[in-house]
Amino acid sequence: xxxxxxxxxxSHRSIRKFTEQPIEESLLRALIxxxxxxxxxxxxxxxxxxxxxxxxxxxxxAELAGGQEYIEEAAEFLVFCADLNRSGWCCERSGKAMADxxxxxxxxxxxxxxxxAQNVVVSxxxxxxxxxxxxALRNDPQQVSELLALPENVxxxxxxxxxxxxxxxxxxxxxxxxxxxxxEHYQPVNEALMVQYDETMRAYYQERTGGExxxxxxxxxxALLGKKxxxxxxxxxxxxxxxxx
Amino acid sequence: xxxxxxxxxxSHRSIRKFTEQPIEESLLRALIxxxxxxxxxxxxxxxxxxxxxxxxxxxxxAELAGGQEYIEEAAEFLVFCADLNRSGWCCERSGKAMADxxxxxxxxxxxxxxxxAQNVVVSxxxxxxxxxxxxALRNDPQQVSELLALPENVxxxxxxxxxxxxxxxxxxxxxxxxxxxxxEHYQPVNEALMVQYDETMRAYYQERTGGExxxxxxxxxxALLGKKxxxxxxxxxxxxxxxxx
Numbered sequence: 001x002x003x004x005x006x007x008x009x010x011s012h013r014s015i016r017k018f019t020e021q022p023i024e025e026s027l028l029r030a031l032i033x034x035x036x037x038x039x040x041x042x043x044x045x046x047x048x049x050x051x052x053x054x055x056x057x058x059x060x061x062a063e064l065a066g067g068q069e070y071i072e073e074a075a076e077f078l079v080f081c082a083d084l085n086r087s088g089w090c091c092e093r094s095g096k097a098m099a100d101x102x103x104x105x106x107x108x109x110x111x112x113x114x115x116x117a118q119n120v121v122v123s124x125x126x127x128x129x130x131x132x133x134x135x136a137l138r139n140d141p142q143q144v145s146e147l148l149a150l151p152e153n154v155x156x157x158x159x160x161x162x163x164x165x166x167x168x169x170x171x172x173x174x175x176x177x178x179x180x181x182x183x184e185h186y187q188p189v190n191e192a193l194m195v196q197y198d199e200t201m202r203a204y205y206q207e208r209t210g211g212e213x214x215x216x217x218x219x220x221x222x223a224l225l226g227k228k229x230x231x232x233x234x235x236x237x238x239x240x241x242x243x244x245x
Numbered sequence: 246x247x248x249x250x251x252x253x254x255x256s257h258r259s260i261r262k263f264t265e266q267p268i269e270e271s272l273l274r275a276l277i278x279x280x281x282x283x284x285x286x287x288x289x290x291x292x293x294x295x296x297x298x299x300x301x302x303x304x305x306x307a308e309l310a311g312g313q314e315y316i317e318e319a320a321e322f323l324v325f326c327a328d329l330n331r332s333g334w335c336c337e338r339s340g341k342a343m344a345d346x347x348x349x350x351x352x353x354x355x356x357x358x359x360x361x362a363q364n365v366v367v368s369x370x371x372x373x374x375x376x377x378x379x380x381a382l383r384n385d386p387q388q389v390s391e392l393l394a395l396p397e398n399v400x401x402x403x404x405x406x407x408x409x410x411x412x413x414x415x416x417x418x419x420x421x422x423x424x425x426x427x428x429e430h431y432q433p434v435n436e437a438l439m440v441q442y443d444e445t446m447r448a449y450y451q452e453r454t455g456g457e458x459x460x461x462x463x464x465x466x467x468a469l470l471g472k473k474x475x476x477x478x479x480x481x482x483x484x485x486x487x488x489x490x
Contacts, residue, residue, distance in 0.1 A: 005250060005371035009279040009364050032426050034254040036419040038363060039378045042469050043462065045420050050427045057429070081431075086424075087470040089434045090463035096471035103482065103489075104383065104475040110352065111380075111402065114359030118283060119254050122367050126250030133284045135356075138349065149430040157356065174281040175290050179331075181277050182295045184302070185394040186326075189334045217288065218335035224287050225332040226341035230349035234489055237348065244348075244479055244489045 008126060013171045015130025016070045018163030023075045027127060031162075034123040038115040046109035047116045048083040050148050051076065057147050061159065064143055065136035074161035079137065079144065080117045082109035084153040084241070100153070101243025113157045124162055134159035141236045153241045170208075173200045194218065253371060258416045260375025261315045263408030268320045272372060276407075279368040283360040291354035292361045293328040295393050296321065302392050306404065309388055310381035319406035324382065324389065325362050327354035329398040329486070345398070346488025358402045369407055379404035386481045398486045415453075418445045439463065 003011075032049060040046070052058055055072065061079075062071040071077055084098075084105060091098040099105075121131050137144050137159045144156045179193040198216035205213040237244070248256075277294060285291070297303055300317065306324075307316040316322055329343075329350060336343040344350075366376050382389050382404045389401045424438045443461035450458040482489070 005253070006275050006279050006368045008250070009368055010275075010282045012282045012284070014284060029422060029426075030251050030255075032422055034251050036422065036425065037255045037257045037416070039257070039259060039366070039376075041378075041380045042465065043417060044466060044469060045425070048425050048427060048431065050429070050431060052429060054429055083425075084470065086434055086439070087466050089436075089439065090466035091471050093439075093463045094467035094471070096467045098467075098470050099473045102474055102476070103478040105470065107355065107383070107402070107478065108380070108474075110355055111359045114356045115363045118360045118363035119367070121284070122364070123251045123254055131284075133286075135286045135353070138352070151431060154431065157352070171282070172288060177274060177277055177281065180281065180290070180293050180328075181274075182293060184295070184297060184299055186293065186295060186396060186399065189331055191334075194331070194334065194338075218338045220287065221289060221332050221335035222339035222341045222343075224289060225329065225343045225350065226336050226339070228344045228490075229347055229353075231347070231490070233348040233352065245473075245476070 009122065011171060012125060013169050014132040015163070015165045015167060015169070016132050017165070017167040018070065018074050018130065018161070019166045021075065021164045023129065023162060028076060031120045031123045035116040035120040038119040040112045040115070041108040044087065044108060044112060046083050046087065046112040048081045048154065050079040050081065052079060060147055061137065061144065064140040065134055066139060068134060068136060070132060070161050071134060071159065075163035078120075078160045078162065079148060080113045080157050080160060081150060081154050082106070082113050082157050084109055085151050088153055100241055101245045103244045106237070106242045106244065110157055117158070117160060120160065128164065129162055130165035132161040134161065138230050138233060141233070145240065150240070155237060155240045155242060173197070173204055254367065256416060257370065258414050259377045260408070260410045260412060260414070261377050262410070262412040263315065263319050263375065263406070264411045266320065266409045268374065268407060273321060276365045276368045280361040280365040283364040285357045285360070286353040289332065289353060289357060291328050291332065291357040293326045293399065295324040295326065297324060305392055306382065306389065309385040310379055311384060313379060313381060315377060315406050316379060316404065320408035323365075323405045323407065324393060325358045325402050325405060326395060326399050327351070327358050327402050329354055330396050333398055345486050346490045348489045351482070351487045351489065355402055362403070362405060365405065373409065374407055375410035377406040379406065383475050383478060386478070390485065395485070400482060400485045400487060418442070418449055
């Protein structure tokens, strides 16, 4: 392999069209083992991964995710869950009551999940696979929980499609590095860099759509942040024991 | 490089002792660029990284983190922040009011941070650097915010020490893969695998401490989850605009 790891990571893009080639069982297990090797707060290992193969379950998830049919088509579809259920077992075994519902525990387990998943992603891409994260499982986390029989103290953070790519999209440009790396203190928003990025993204979308889409980044972000995204999340999390105490 | 990426990831361990060798500026920037290339929900890019070089700031953070002196000693110390301040700028530019305080936005930005950081970590380790995540910045996130002048809608998720390793610790064993990878549905806790892991960890600690430390994993976890960890987090997050709505 002549590509360095840094070059590999910098060439990441999401894949939404996959060939029918399956992923070898031994490779899938190696990816999960790489995920397990990621850092985890106090060795908590607050992560469970549910591998979904049942076509009905895949279809239900594709639908609740707003019609993302690659959830049905990908060689593998994994649901990454923040898991404090095992921790509950540990507390019981040690004769302690679990301090349930702490915001801090929510953060720890959510971060654990993301570090684990990103290791799976990096491993997968190093082996020629493509991936797509599916945050839209949070459109209906209650239904996801029912489909997967998730117990209390477990919630689905996101899904992940994995398979051999059947498309080769360009990398999406990112903000200027100096807009996100700051020295010593937080720096006020650098408007020149933002406006420049807006124009970069306008050109990117124009090129991708043959001139049809005229949109800039700040519009995209304001579409996301200007509305009450997934307002059910708080009540859902509470119902699963993540009470934000 | 003969080591595969999967082998590299599986050999991760935290480094807490570093040589005095600095990290080349160009390498540091390449690591951050690799971080930026990680997936980000709806291209939000809800991450800012603050590079802390000032020795007084480093010392203050080492102290509030409970005396982790490698925060002072590492070649670089980065604080990873979930950042919706830039999103606020985008909303303003688009003439929209930001729906502030949504739990979903908290999740998106926190996950964005973790995916970004893990790419930095994987890149760093591929170049011979060692790392240590510092979740203990959340011991006193208010002081961290003041030291770094963090505005509203920005919170410090964790820190990261980076440098050339001056130690070679063994990898910490993880749970059996079959305890975290589940087929189709959530599986009840597999007690046999848990008990087996407890014994693996007992042997690991015995070996590391010359027989002094007699501790198992379930005890460690119950020590963390059996107490109200960082009970200030909720009020702190609210004060920064993350209101868990």
